[in-house]
């Protein structure tokens with residue numbers, strides 16, 4: 001399955017930046033949420049002292065670029081399973097102390113050297129996000145920050161309405177459930193905040209949305225079930241708004 005995910009993102013890498021408006025918008029809102037919650041006043045060190053940053057599932061490096069332009073950066077590591085995505089990010093991020101790594105974030109735990117761990121619209125590709133989040137939290141240093149965004153399982157309700165019942169249940173990959181995300185509050189070792197945002201994207205036909213998924217490299221099915229999409233072709237051209245339901249999450253590991 002990981003090989004398929006890698007291949008799909010490798011294919012989408014060249015067109016990713018052109019079609020990733022949603023991901024860019026989510027990245028912008030995640031950064032705003034972070035800066036509002038951890039203001040300069042109360043967290044002077046993160047703004048004043050140079051940061052060591054790691055981006056998990058960095059894609060073409062767009063979100064790292066945003067972080068770099070907002071904070072003082074000491075060193076950066078960009079990690080992605082797709083070598084083609086890493087190639088694109090190399091063209092974009094030219095800082096001195098940057099390291100690129102083609103690697104599966106489900107297997108990467110050397111997080112203690114970073115004081116800011118970020119991930120925008122990527123961790124839902126983990127085969128076990130619950131386990132991954134627990135591992136990240138237990139491996140990060142006290143006092144360090146971990147910020148991430150993921151689409152949650154309320155996404156695409158408008159599109160799901162167009163699908164026959166038998167297809168609807170396993171048409172999309174299962175996104176992280178909101179409960180799983182809320183349960184992070186129970187972890188006493190962290191300070192956790194989360195916020196839900198809705199992003200709507202207009203399409204003139206459902207097929208256009210599916211074609212766009214291919215351009216982003218995200219058209220891979222984790223459960224392996226393929227469907228005959230002929231019924232979609234029969235739907236008349238009629239604009240519809242696809243709804244992304246996104247969870248923005250901020251974690252600061254408590255000092256002991």
Ligand SMILES: C[S@@+](CC[C@H](N)C(=O)[O-])C[C@H]1O[C@@H](n2cnc3c(N)ncnc32)[C@H](O)[C@@H]1O
Nearest residue numbers: 009023057058059080081082104105120122125
């Ligand atoms: C939707 S893109 C988001 C890219 C970028 N963070 C952004 O904001 O545009 C998801 C990225 O996660 C990467 N990815 C998926 N599964 C991964 C894994 N197990 N380990 C590392 N990267 C992974 C993909 O290759 C892809 O580049």
